[in-house]
Amino acid sequence: MKKAALLGLLLVLTASIPAYADGIVRFQCDEEDSGTEIYIDGKFAGECPADVPVNAGTVQLRARKAVQDGYERIFTKQLRVVDGVAQRVEIVLSAPQMTSETRLKKETAEADKLVAAAEAGDVEAMKKLAQRYAAGSGVKKDPAKAQSWHNRAEAATAQKQLRAANSGDIKAMLDMAARYDAGQGVSKDHSMAQVWRERAETKSRENKTQEEAAKRAKELQAKAQAKQNKIDQFSFFGNTSKFVNGAGVDNNNITSILLTGVPIMTLGFATDLISAPTRTTEINKLKNEATVRPSTWGKPDSMIARASLQLEKKRSTAENPILVTAAK
Amino acid sequence: MKIFAVLLIALFTLGCASVSRQSGTEESLTISAGSRQQLLDPLQGASAELRRAIAQEAEKRLQPAGQTGSEGTAGVQNTQTVLLQLLLSSRNQTLLPDAEFEQLHKVVSGENLPLQQSYAKALADYLTQAYFGCQHPVYAGYFQRRYAAANTAAPCADEIPLTVANRYDGAKTVWLDPKRVSAIHLLFASKSSSMASRFGHIALRLVVCPAGKTTPAVCDANLFEHVVLGFRAHIDELSLDTLKALNGEYKAYLFANHFMDVYEEYAIGEFREVYSLPLRLDDAQRDLMVRELADIHWSYSGTYSFFTRNCATMTQDALRISWPQFATGGRTKERYLRPDSLFEAVKNSALAESEKLASLDAAEREGYFFSSTRQFYERALAEVRTAMKSPSFSDIDSYLQIHPLKRRQQRSEDIAFSARLAADKHLREAQIMLEEYAVLRSERMMMIAGAKYFEEQDFLSRGDAIRAQLDAEHARVFDDCLLTPIRQQYAPIKRLSGIPDKTDIPAGPVQGGLCQSRQSKQLLQEAITAIKNAKSAQWQNLNDISRYWAESIASVNLLKQL
Numbered sequence: 001m002k003k004a005a006l007l008g009l010l011l012v013l014t015a016s017i018p019a020y021a022d023g024i025v026r027f028q029c030d031e032e033d034s035g036t037e038i039y040i041d042g043k044f045a046g047e048c049p050a051d052v053p054v055n056a057g058t059v060q061l062r063a064r065k066a067v068q069d070g071y072e073r074i075f076t077k078q079l080r081v082v083d084g085v086a087q088r089v090e091i092v093l094s095a096p097q098m099t100s101e102t103r104l105k106k107e108t109a110e111a112d113k114l115v116a117a118a119e120a121g122d123v124e125a126m127k128k129l130a131q132r133y134a135a136g137s138g139v140k141k142d143p144a145k146a147q148s149w150h151n152r153a154e155a156a157t158a159q160k161q162l163r164a165a166n167s168g169d170i171k172a173m174l175d176m177a178a179r180y181d182a183g184q185g186v187s188k189d190h191s192m193a194q195v196w197r198e199r200a201e202t203k204s205r206e207n208k209t210q211e212e213a214a215k216r217a218k219e220l221q222a223k224a225q226a227k228q229n230k231i232d233q234f235s236f237f238g239n240t241s242k243f244v245n246g247a248g249v250d251n252n253n254i255t256s257i258l259l260t261g262v263p264i265m266t267l268g269f270a271t272d273l274i275s276a277p278t279r280t281t282e283i284n285k286l287k288n289e290a291t292v293r294p295s296t297w298g299k300p301d302s303m304i305a306r307a308s309l310q311l312e313k314k315r316s317t318a319e320n321p322i323l324v325t326a327a328k
Numbered sequence: 329m330k331i332f333a334v335l336l337i338a339l340f341t342l343g344c345a346s347v348s349r350q351s352g353t354e355e356s357l358t359i360s361a362g363s364r365q366q367l368l369d370p371l372q373g374a375s376a377e378l379r380r381a382i383a384q385e386a387e388k389r390l391q392p393a394g395q396t397g398s399e400g401t402a403g404v405q406n407t408q409t410v411l412l413q414l415l416l417s418s419r420n421q422t423l424l425p426d427a428e429f430e431q432l433h434k435v436v437s438g439e440n441l442p443l444q445q446s447y448a449k450a451l452a453d454y455l456t457q458a459y460f461g462c463q464h465p466v467y468a469g470y471f472q473r474r475y476a477a478a479n480t481a482a483p484c485a486d487e488i489p490l491t492v493a494n495r496y497d498g499a500k501t502v503w504l505d506p507k508r509v510s511a512i513h514l515l516f517a518s519k520s521s522s523m524a525s526r527f528g529h530i531a532l533r534l535v536v537c538p539a540g541k542t543t544p545a546v547c548d549a550n551l552f553e554h555v556v557l558g559f560r561a562h563i564d565e566l567s568l569d570t571l572k573a574l575n576g577e578y579k580a581y582l583f584a585n586h587f588m589d590v591y592e593e594y595a596i597g598e599f600r601e602v603y604s605l606p607l608r609l610d611d612a613q614r615d616l617m618v619r620e621l622a623d624i625h626w627s628y629s630g631t632y633s634f635f636t637r638n639c640a641t642m643t644q645d646a647l648r649i650s651w652p653q654f655a656t657g658g659r660t661k662e663r664y665l666r667p668d669s670l671f672e673a674v675k676n677s678a679l680a681e682s683e684k685l686a687s688l689d690a691a692e693r694e695g696y697f698f699s700s701t702r703q704f705y706e707r708a709l710a711e712v713r714t715a716m717k718s719p720s721f722s723d724i725d726s727y728l729q730i731h732p733l734k735r736r737q738q739r740s741e742d743i744a745f746s747a748r749l750a751a752d753k754h755l756r757e758a759q760i761m762l763e764e765y766a767v768l769r770s771e772r773m774m775m776i777a778g779a780k781y782f783e784e785q786d787f788l789s790r791g792d793a794i795r796a797q798l799d800a801e802h803a804r805v806f807d808d809c810l811l812t813p814i815r816q817q818y819a820p821i822k823r824l825s826g827i828p829d830k831t832d833i834p835a836g837p838v839q840g841g842l843c844q845s846r847q848s849k850q851l852l853q854e855a856i857t858a859i860k861n862a863k864s865a866q867w868q869n870l871n872d873i874s875r876y877w878a879e880s881i882a883s884v885n886l887l888k889q890l
Binding site: 230231232234283286287288289290291293294295297298299301302303304306307309310311314 | 538546550551552588692693694699703707729730733734768876881884
């Protein structure tokens with residue numbers, strides 16, 4: 001706490017005092033503290049500097065200095081005055097604080113605002129207003145009004161929760177169930193409380209299903225993304241650079257592949273493996289076309305192109321192939 | 329195979345007889361008078377020298393009068409067997425293989441079978457079996473030349489069989505009438521960076537005409553039925569062992585492939601140029617060469633070495649025994665170890681129509697030259713790039729690097745390009761071509777990835793454990809359609825003695841026929857899925873490439889529908 005300016009007061013209690021009092025309290029003060037009002041047992045006793053007659057016994061000392069409109073600095077202390085004993089007391093004035101009149105005005109103004117807001121339907125305002133009427137803070141203490149505003153606040157809260165519950169908010173549904181059980185903001189109704197609990201359970205199950213579905217969708221999306229990434233980052237030649245670079249080893253493998261059965265079977269196996277909607281005859285047809293297309297496209301008068309045309313013609317006229325396989 | 333079985337039984341009975349053991353056999357073999365006469369009867373058309381030599385050998389073993397039923401240690405009962413025994417035990421030079429036969433034997437049968445046994449067997453069969461000339465045209469021609477002995481030749485069947493490999497259907501037997509071969513070309517694929525092809529590859533191309541009445545031009549354009557016969561190594565494992573290849577530890581055979589598969593392999597798969605040089609052969613020479621190459625195709629089993637016993641040496645050996653002019657030609661009689669050297673020698677000789685390659689542009693029109701397709705793909709790529717708003721690729725490799733789904737997405741997002749694709753056939757074809765290239769390229773990689781997965785999983789050694797995971801039906805398919813082909817890969821290719829006839833070859837594909845059915849494929853897929861090792865990097869790789877391949881195919885089909 002900020003220390004207030006020091007007001008030095010020397011209280012001197014003497015025995016040679018008028019007969020109507022047990023002693024005189026002398027208030028001396030610095031120049032800047034002059035004008036500080038002195039109260040003894042709540043009665044104004046003068047302004048510093050001043051000599052104030054005080055009866056022996058316990059007295060309530062209060063010093064006050066106004067600092068600006070509505071604010072003051074104060075000091076209070078209980079003193080025990082003993083006849084013939086002198087005491088030296090240091091008094092520290094407080095930081096500037098609202099005067100009681102000012103505080104009352106402010107609380108009254110706030111209460112007026114709360115009333116306006118509560119009347120407009122602000123639930124929080126209603127709750128605060130109920131508290132004020134209960135405590136007499138800024139308004140005249142009025143338990144009946146406090147209860148009234150409390151009830152209105154609960155009713156408004158219940159309406160708000162009902163809307164939330166109807167829109168699928170599980171917590172609001174459970175709150176409504178509790179309200180119906182307790183009759184808080186709504187008429188007490190255990191069957192309605194049960195309805196809202198069941199609705200909450202149903203909604204919870206739905207939400208769980210939806211969450212799982214969303215999770216699955218998210219996983220599928222992640223998989224799709226991973227696949228897309230794989231496609232984007234596909235490295236066709238990543239593991240087979242030798243093949244591309246013509247280092248020869250794989251070409252030799254190709255040579256062996258063309259000669260023997262296992263790689264042939266391998267190709268068939270790989271074809272089956274991927275479950276592609278392609279069959280041997282279709283692949284053969286595609287391969288034949290793929291083999292002739294470069295020359296047919298790039299050099300239409302080449303023998304490859306002529307052979308392709310001749311084959312097409314033969315197929316279209318359904319001639320028998322000349323190399324009859326044993327299978328036939 | 330009857331002949332093959334007889335040969336095996338004879339060899340098993342006689343063992344791998346050396347000369348010294350043959351002396352003992354000579355002494356123990358006895359021939360009755362009746363058998364001697366039966367021996368000489370088939371030799372009516374043979375030279376006097378041959379008749380005399382066999383008669384002398386028979387005389388030496390003539391059974392003393394009064395003895396019966398002891399015709400040799402092997403219990404000879406028929407002319408062919410008696411003759412075989414006699415020839416095996418003979419030391420008469422007239423009845424022993426000479427240098428020419430030794431050369432023929434190396435080319436036709438390889439170096440695995442003992443020379444004299446092969447000779448005795450072949451001569452005995454030649455003299456006693458009417459169809460020998462059809463099955464063994466090389467040896468039949470030799471015996472005819474050496475002994476002026478025409479066997480009682482039966483007319484050969486019009487068609488001869490060849491086992492032609494196809495990557496999708498496996499190897500199939502095709503029947504070819506040699507008369508429908510209008511030309512034989514020396515086929516040369518230019519060098520590649522591969523060690524095995526650093527000097528190119530050489531083979532023979534049969535220009536096969538369509539059946540029925542036809543014209544030379546139609547024959548030339550009948551590329552889809554042309555056959556390429558080439559000596560190549562049989563890699564009896566899932567990946568090439570370079571050291572074994574250098575040491576000649578791989579078997580070599582004369583393989584047959586469809587020309588278009590070979591074209592795809594070289595001109596598209598490896599961007600190599602292919603030259604096809606017509607050989608100057610008359611009709612009889614060509615007919616005989618086709619039959620003799622078929623003989624080698626079925627019989628030959630040698631060893632392959634990149635630098636000393638390769639496609640060049642074997643091809644020239646085959647040409648040398650089949651074509652006298654080649655054997656004696658000024659340039660071609662030299663020994664060439666490199667395919668490019670052999671090709672140049674033939675091209676610069678009088679034995680080939682070298683003028684066909686004088687202009688490569690004309691040669692490409694006429695089917696004597698097949699350029700690398702790289703230029704066509706690059707042009708197509710450039711046109712597509714120009715037409716696209718913002719292409720994300722700069723060359724073929726960067727094009728392939730983009731996933732097909734992404735490529736499809738980019739095309740669909742480029743509205744103007746999509747519209748042009750629909751309207752401009754030339755551009756559309758270019759775009760389809762690029763997607764088809766992705767199919768072909770990924771197909772090759774898929775095959776490699778599949779082979780690596782099989783190699784990694786080592787299905788053969790884990791066979792029992794895997795079968796235990798499957799029910800009976802799936803286990804059967806797993807055995808028949810997966811393990812058996814793998815075992816075949818590791819085993820040498822089965823050799824026959826000469827050209828088989830239709831009774832020797834079962835109907836259907838040679839390999840994997842039963843596994844081609846949809847049901848078998850389904851069962852195999854289920855079996856593989858049941859035992860798959862999804863954590864395997866090779867499996868993931870195989871999956872990725874397989875899907876790339878399938879999506880590329882889907883892209884091609886979508887583009888075709890525009």
